[in-house]
Amino acid sequence: MIRRHDPGRALGLRIWGLIRKETRQVARDPSSVLIAVVLPLLLLVLFGYGVSFDPRRISIGLVVEQPTAETGSFTTSLRSVRFFDVRTSRDRRAFEAALVAGRLNGIVVLEADFAGRAARGDTAPIQVIVDGSDPNNADLVRNYIQGAWANWLEQEALSLGQQTHPPVVLAPRVWFNPGVSSHHYLVPGSIAIILTLIGALLTALVVAREWERGTMEALLATPVGVLELLIGKLVPYFALGLGAMALSVATAVLLFEVPFRGSFLLLALVGAVFLFTALGQGLLLSTVTRNQLAASHGALLSAFLPAFIFSGFVFEINSMPWPLPWISTVVPARYFISSLQTLFLAGNVTSVIGLDLLAMALIGSVFFALTALKTKTRLE
Amino acid sequence: MDEPLVLIDGLTKRFGPGQRPAIERLTTRIEPGRVTGLVGPDGAGKTTLLRLIAGLLLPDEGRLAVCGFNTAADIGEIRRVVAYMPQRFGLYEDLTVLENLTLYADLRAVVGRERQEAFERLLTFTDLARFSDRLAGALSGGMKQKLGLACALVRKPRLLLLDEPSVGVDPISRRELWQMVYALVDQGIGVVWSTAYLDEAERCPEALLLSEGRLLYGGPPTELTHRAAGRTYAIREMEGDRRAILARALGRPEVMDGVIQGRSVRLLLAEGAEPPRPENVEAGAHAQVVPVPPRFEDAFMILLGGARANSPFAALARQNTVDGAVVEASVLTRRFGRFVAADRISFSVRSGEIFGLLGPNGAGKSTTFKMLCGLLRPSSGTAWVTGVDLATAPGLARARLGYMAQRFSLYADLSVQQNLDFFAGIYGLSVRAGREATARMVETFDLTPYLAASAGLLPLGFKQRLALACAVLHDPDVLFLDEPTSGVDPRTRREFWAHINAMVERGVTVMVTTHFMEEAEYCDRIGLVYRGQLIASGSPDELKVQARSATAADPTLEDAFIALIEAYDRKAAA
Numbered sequence: 003m004i005r006r007h008d009p010g011r012a013l014g015l016r017i018w019g020l021i022r023k024e025t026r027q028v029a030r031d032p033s034s035v036l037i038a039v040v041l042p043l044l045l046l047v048l049f050g051y052g053v054s055f056d057p058r059r060i061s062i063g064l065v066v067e068q069p070t071a072e073t074g075s076f077t078t079s080l081r082s083v084r085f086f087d088v089r090t091s092r093d094r095r096a097f098e099a100a101l102v103a104g105r106l107n108g109i110v111v112l113e114a115d116f117a118g119r120a121a122r123g124d125t126a127p128i129q130v131i132v133d134g135s136d137p138n139n140a141d142l143v144r145n146y147i148q149g150a151w152a153n154w155l156e157q158e159a160l161s162l163g164q165q166t167h168p169p170v171v172l173a174p175r176v177w178f179n180p181g182v183s184s185h186h187y188l189v190p191g192s193i194a195i196i197l198t199l200i201g202a203l204l205t206a207l208v209v210a211r212e213w214e215r216g217t218m219e220a221l222l223a224t225p226v227g228v229l230e231l232l233i234g235k236l237v238p239y240f241a242l243g244l245g246a247m248a249l250s251v252a253t254a255v256l257l258f259e260v261p262f263r264g265s266f267l268l269l270a271l272v273g274a275v276f277l278f279t280a281l282g283q284g285l286l287l288s289t290v291t292r293n294q295l296a297a298s299h300g301a302l303l304s305a306f307l308p309a310f311i312f313s314g315f316v317f318e319i320n321s322m323p324w325p326l327p328w329i330s331t332v333v334p335a336r337y338f339i340s341s342l343q344t345l346f347l348a349g350n351v352t353s354v355i356g357l358d359l360l361a362m363a364l365i366g367s368v369f370f371a372l373t374a375l376k377t378k379t380r381l382e
Numbered sequence: 383m384d385e386p387l388v389l390i391d392g393l394t395k396r397f398g399p400g401q402r403p404a405i406e407r408l409t410t411r412i413e414p415g416r417v418t419g420l421v422g423p424d425g426a427g428k429t430t431l432l433r434l435i436a437g438l439l440l441p442d443e444g445r446l447a448v449c450g451f452n453t454a455a456d457i458g459e460i461r462r463v464v465a466y467m468p469q470r471f472g473l474y475e476d477l478t479v480l481e482n483l484t485l486y487a488d489l490r491a492v493v494g495r496e497r498q499e500a501f502e503r504l505l506t507f508t509d510l511a512r513f514s515d516r517l518a519g520a521l522s523g524g525m526k527q528k529l530g531l532a533c534a535l536v537r538k539p540r541l542l543l544l545d546e547p548s549v550g551v552d553p554i555s556r557r558e559l560w561q562m563v564y565a566l567v568d569q570g571i572g573v574v575w576s577t578a579y580l581d582e583a584e585r586c587p588e589a590l591l592l593s594e595g596r597l598l599y600g601g602p603p604t605e606l607t608h609r610a611a612g613r614t615y616a617i618r619e620m621e622g623d624r625r626a627i628l629a630r631a632l633g634r635p636e637v638m639d640g641v642i643q644g645r646s647v648r649l650l651l652a653e654g655a656e657p658p659r660p661e662n663v664e665a666g667a668h669a670q671v672v673p674v675p676p677r678f679e680d681a682f683m684i685l686l687g688g689a690r691a692n693s694p695f696a697a698l699a700r701q702n703t704v705d706g707a708v709v710e711a712s713v714l715t716r717r718f719g720r721f722v723a724a725d726r727i728s729f730s731v732r733s734g735e736i737f738g739l740l741g742p743n744g745a746g747k748s749t750t751f752k753m754l755c756g757l758l759r760p761s762s763g764t765a766w767v768t769g770v771d772l773a774t775a776p777g778l779a780r781a782r783l784g785y786m787a788q789r790f791s792l793y794a795d796l797s798v799q800q801n802l803d804f805f806a807g808i809y810g811l812s813v814r815a816g817r818e819a820t821a822r823m824v825e826t827f828d829l830t831p832y833l834a835a836s837a838g839l840l841p842l843g844f845k846q847r848l849a850l851a852c853a854v855l856h857d858p859d860v861l862f863l864d865e866p867t868s869g870v871d872p873r874t875r876r877e878f879w880a881h882i883n884a885m886v887e888r889g890v891t892v893m894v895t896t897h898f899m900e901e902a903e904y905c906d907r908i909g910l911v912y913r914g915q916l917i918a919s920g921s922p923d924e925l926k927v928q929a930r931s932a933t934a935a936d937p938t939l940e941d942a943f944i945a946l947i948e949a950y951d952r953k954a955a956a
Contacts, residue, residue, distance in 0.1 A: 011491075012491040015491055015493065016488060017490065017492070019484070019485050019487075019488020019489055020485075020488075020489075021483075022488070023474065023477065023481070023485045023486075023488075026476075026477060026481060027474065027476050027477065030476045031476065032719060102483070106825050155443060214473070215470070216469065216471075216472055217472050218472040218535075219433075219438065219466075219468040220466070220468055220471075220472025220473075220533070221472075221489070221529075222438055223436050223437075223438060223461065223464070223465070223468075223472075224486065224489040224490055225458065225461040225462055225465035225489065225490065225491075226461075226489050253921070300520055310629050317395050380437070380438050380439060381433060381438045382439065382441055
């Protein structure tokens with residue numbers, strides 16, 4: 003039995019009571035299960051299967067005005083590129099309509115004197131027409147055809163017994179992601195988006211809900227303190243977030259076969275520190291707004307969108323114009339994604355992860371300091 | 383026990399610059415060992431005062447000591463000795479009864495055997511032991527209220543603050559709640575009970591009457607009521623139209639205030655005035671004017687300076703009356719899943735009649751009401767308005783009815799003129815007809831000085847006028863009112879009913895839902911809805927007769943309500 007003058011145990015009891023209450027609510031609230039389990043799986047599947055920056059099958063129309071041995075060997079060489087889906091014709095007009103309609107990504111024209119021009123070493127022996135309305139794709143098609151062309155030239159020279167002497171030989175070797183598969187960095191990145199949603203959105207909702215339903219007023223009239231309230235809210239969602247992260251990592255590794263080269267212990271630490279900042283942000287939002295609708299809008303605008311845009315998840319931070327890279331330095335997801343990609347693809351690179359941890363801890367502390375300042379045990 | 387529980391001296395609380403203070407220079411004391419009623423209409427400052435006492439708000443000026451502690455400096459002590467039950471009970475609806483109690487026991491450090499004893503005591507006290515595993519959200523209003531009370535009492539406080547505990551609670555639960563509070567007082571707990579129902583003040587040995595943040599009266603309510611002694615009369619055995627008789631009585635200089643009570647009219651006289659004679663108000667040959675005991679509300683009206691509200695509607699031309707039933711419900715049933723919210727409800731309302739649907743929250747009166755104004759489709763049965771079937775021609779029927787939602791809901795950030803124009807538009811009035819109708823309303827309700835003002839900033843009385851104007855803009859045959867004046871101060875309520883009575887005189891039919899007994903008294907006939915069924919109907923006087931017993935020779939409408947529901951429950955149990 004606790005005597006009234008035992009403040010330490012009374013404090014522990016209050017915190018435990020709040021945690022237990024919150025956990026029961028989480029377990030009974032279908033929306034928290036939705037956000038913690040269904041949403042991560044949905045997002046992972048979406049990013050794992052739906053989004054990819056790798057070249058897909060590219061439809062090329064190849065116009066051969068006068069078939070010769072050379073055009074034949076060029077056609078074969080073009081067909082051997084695994085991204086290309088090559089159709090041939092003798093008349094370019096057959097393809098122009100298809101290009102306009104978007105059924106073709108590009109047209110390659112080999113004119114009647116192709117063989118002669120190629121032999122003379124003309125600068126433009128072939129003509130490439132691409133659909134510039136989709137610049138990304140156009141660039142891709144242009145580059146691939148250029149590569150194929152260079153390749154073919156070299157092959158031709160070899161087969162003719164001539165020796166080409168390129169001044170520099172490029173022997174590219176891609177580190178960490180040898181297949182240059184976009185899944186390998188998109189899937190770890192989406193884990194950060196998921197945790198941002200769980201941390202910021204879920205917590206933003208739950209504190210605001212207490213205000214809206216009038217239960218906060220009843221809580222505040224008891225001997226409960228600010229820190230106890232915050233801890234009581236934090237612990238269950240922290241556990242929920244770590245659980246969601248474990249689920250996401252397992253899905254990434256087992257289903258999408260993303261390699262994981264770091265240590266799980268370090269991953270847990272990085273995830274915990276990031277959750278700390280996301281939860282802090284969510285708590286701050288709902289404490290300031292006291293309204294579920296405003297808090298959820300706030301969470302989407304100030305946590306989810308920046309995590310999507312400014313984190314390097316999709317858009318490269320280094321190629322952003324000034325001052326956007328500066329803005330990204332206060333987006334905690336940026337550091338989390340950096341750590342996640344490092345842990346998944348590179349391993350325990352402590353110099354990177356250490357800095358990321360520091361930055362996240364700093365941002366999180368600011369959120370919590372502000373929340374503690376804004377949360378009062380009064381209604382004012 | 384000389385030390386007061388709460389000492390308030392010159393207390394002022396403001397919520398924003400330029401606004402009227404929510405509490406203004408309030409000085410009073412709250413004594414231990416009794417129930418103190420904190421009485422006043424909505425917006426009087428009751429909740430603000432309770433929050434100040436609970437230390438949830440800090441005073442701007444003045445001194446406030448609770449159990450000898452300062453609410454700013456000794457907040458920890460205050461939280462230990464004061465229990466506070468906010469409006470809407472402060473319960474977690476997704477936790478069970480027991481889990482709610484456990485949380486508050488954790489927060490107040492009640493553990494071990496002490497906790498066990500407290501839970502047993504409270505569950506017995508509130509009669510909730512049977513429901514300890516039920517989710518709080520699945521409890522009725524009355525049971526939620528009891529659970530809220532139990533949570534506040536997990537550790538015995540010195541001071542218990544209850545913010546409008548009787549709102550949304552049926553009369554039976556309300557009576558039980560009062561018995562529980564009296565039991566707490568016997569244990570030495572000081573209780574503050576805030577309420578907008580003036581009749582509840584009479585149950586408190588001490589009452590603080592608040593109006594617009596100021597203390598109008600503090601002391602035993604009987605003492606205040608006594609000021610109205612000898613000034614209250616009832617006209618009984620009247621013949622003719624009681625609404626017209628009331629209007630004539632209110633037109634006389636000696637009458638300060640008057641209300642309809644079933645077949646009688648109750649009058650409050652000016653100081654030293656003689657009561658009017660029955661022939662003065664054309665009440666019929668057999669009418670008698672007899673003295674009746676004063677009520678707390680009479681005294682409040684004296685403090686407010688009386689209400690001699692005359693409705694401009696009385697001056698307007700009489701509308702065409704419709705023959706036969708204007709509103710008719712025929713075996714109306716509405717199911718939500720397996721739950722039957724309205725079960726074979728039938729009644730009909732004649733032209734120029736006020737019909738009230740009375741019943742506890744959740745009984746099915748709102749469901750019935752919504753089916754009658756075409757907002758909800760019945761599962762079976764038919765609803766007619768002015769002879770039009772709502773199921774087949776809802777648009778036509780709705781054009782004939784006006785609807786005023788609870789507590790004057792208007793577009794607060796639109797001006798008065800914009801609100802009127804908007805409603806003229808949605809009623810489908812042509813531009814010209816709309817302009818004429820809004821001009822007529824502005825003139826009738828004297829809204830000219832406020833035309834450009836935002837509706838949200840209007841004084842309460844004008845908000846009410848505007849809401850009514852918007853509901854009757856298109857000259858409806860039937861007016862539907864959803865709890866129109868609960869929580870409103872008596873003067874504003876008198877004015878509202880003066881308008882309604884004048885409209886009824888012109889041939890408009892009125893449907894009211896209410897759980898508020900005084901509103902029910904204005905009705906010509908009442909249908910009592912309970913557990914989805916219409917268990918009784920008749921004039922207020924007829925219902926009172928049904929409840930007359932050896933112990934209650936002159937039952938109030940509330941007594942009748944309780945007796946009828948208890949009789950129904952007994953029959954259902956048998």
